[in-house]
Amino acid sequence: MKIVVCVKQVPEVTNVQVDPKTGTLIREGVKSILNPFCEYALDHAVRIKNSVPDVSITVITMGPPQARDVLVRSLELGADEGVLITDRKFAGADTWATSLTLAEAIRTVIPDHELVLVGKQAIDGDTAQVGPEIAEILGLPQITYGVEVNLAETRRQVRVTQEVEKGYEVIEAKLPALVTCSKGELVRRAPSFKDVINARKKPIRVVSANELQIPEEQLGLQGSYTQVVKVFPPPAKKSNLLLQNLEAAEAAREIYSFLKEKRFVE
């Protein structure tokens, strides 16, 4: 049984600083990581693999050549093989062009896929569109916001605990199907050093645009319906009131009049 996990490389945001002059993100020195939601999806795949015989996991990503790093990371964490879809023609792809490319690559390279797992969204774009779009393009039933993913005993259905506003619902879908995952392991897995070394010996297939049956005008920027015009941080909150170099009584008067003006006190 083949499980496909779609993964994305994203900037490691914990250390990102904002340039005080331009207000934009400083990208220098910022490392890339496997998108945490993709890691959840991979975690579900590895759990299934560890509990059911004859399961293999293929991880697939679209991106520049350095996106290979997230495939290697996924191979360390338990995937069996990787597929890197890379070509200059894919550059500038929006969610639609990305989904089209990923779906076509899944259809072409892993035609016998039975379960496709994706993260619910990437932490850099936050659109949550790619998973559902891939399902639509491949004509697969989809379950979103999965927190538990299991195969039914017959292995013909996937049973998913789905996060909904008021709690959880358990939903089944016939395989092949696609599940987007919003939670996974409580703490990230830690591969052994042996896994780290062996991951570099596992196969990664590189796929270019001309191996996919997609007209060129539907790829990359050309095939995108949307375009990022500008990236900017949300406006900073109004600065706090800071009183300095005042005598205590004067400071107290200032604070009181401020609170009164805001109607916190009479």
Next chain:
Amino acid sequence: MHEIYSKTAPEVDYSQVKRIEGFETIQCEYSAYLSDESKLSPKPFDYLFFPRSEAELAAVIKMLNQQGTPFTVAGARTGLVGGCVAQEGALISLEFLDKVMEVYRDEPSGEWRVKAQTSVSLKNLDSMLRVKQLPSLEQSPVEAVRRHYAEFRYDPDDYFYPPDPTEMSASLGGSVVTNASGARTYRYGPTRAWVRGMRVFLANGEYLDIPRGRYTASPAGQFVVYDSKGGATTITIPDYPQPRTKSTAGFYTAPQMDLIDLFIGSEGVLGIVTSVDVALLRHEEKVSIIQFVDSDEQAVTLADALRSEGRIQLDFLEFYSGNALDLLRRLQGEEPSTVGMPPIPENAKAALFIEMSFDPHQADLDFSILEAVINDCGGSLERSWAGYESRELDRFKVFRHMVPETINSIIAERKKQYPGIHKLGTDMAVPDGHMREMWDLYRSHCEGLQLEWCAFGHIGNNHIHVNILPRNLDELEKGMELYEIFAQKAVELGGSVSAEHGIGKIKAKFLKYMFNPEQIDQMRRVKKALDPQGLLNPNDIFPVEVTA
């Protein structure tokens, strides 16, 4: 050259310096300044100063000098031996001296160096270097500073400051005066190895600028300090040999030593360091590995084997005993996410934690030598955790720090029932070849008395912290007796009673195991020469007598 001239800082009005008067006010409103990580209780003191510049510091020192008021100096208050816990007079907090002043390339050595004020935290320095952003330099009014910073940013390589004393909220200056070490000392040596210059204020309020390499002791083992009023002070350096292991016990000394080395590791009793120049090193990608093994003894054997294998270059080699892992298991049982790592495998009975250079992009990684050493000791690389992304390195580091933090919280809880209880953590190091003997002693004594204990730390430097967790005052007393036995044994083996925590106020009684009375007197004479009234950091290293 063994002669040096002290200089005076610009004069400022003493009354302008921010100060808090009265112990009651300090206790109520500035309670954080009463102690440090040692949790040693202070004795009443009268003033708390916050100088904002070296000139303000000089004004404070001069005034205290005139009054004959003793003063204790505090940085980030992360010390473990009560060094900055005031017990009389005044406390001077250096926290506002916290600017990075320059990054520059030293042409003769080809090194990039950072000049920074004493209270820049190691954590901030590390974060700024990681992204090569040193905002205070960009806005510097000095053209050369801005130019050097631009050159640094233009350099395609990344750089880091190697000393890593685990407690990264420590201040840079504090780490210099305590010669802080930590895990990475295994490869890079202690802080001393990275200090290239300093400015130090003496007890008389004047300061010395000491670049490394300029002032060395005369063949007779002396330095002469001339002050601005024409006075001369002769310092005779001690002549005892240094232990054959890392050590922060007592002043550093060596024939024709560099004057800067006298101040590094002196715990602030000879002067107040206000700025330092430290060297940076080109950054390499690293992998952290936690290697699980079957027993504590297997870990000791594997540590010896890794150290003896010259073809393996580790940055650090750390140890967790089986009972330290049990402590973390208990935490995981209560709340799995607390520890931040997957469940510790049931069959893990001890662990070694190593870090080394690693290129994640290399297709055919060859770690066969490492694997062979581990296999020969009965271990397996399959029983390990590994991480190399920066977030993973950070996560592993947090895990490493979690054992001592957990111990601290257990002790804090027990203190509620027995206020007299405190942690008993050893800090002894022994020379190569003696770790097994020392370990057997630790284990047999702790188990013999049925104490709750665990061990962790720098096994690569034969420097394991044994922590005894007394459950009552009787166990505390038993633990204190053990501590003395351990200290004597470490010295007998040629080691140190304090490998990294220092002496401060808490460990002064252990100096006598390492040094004879004449040697301790030699240290006292150095102190007396530089601080004749005994005002600076009283009771640190030398309890009361010298200050009398």
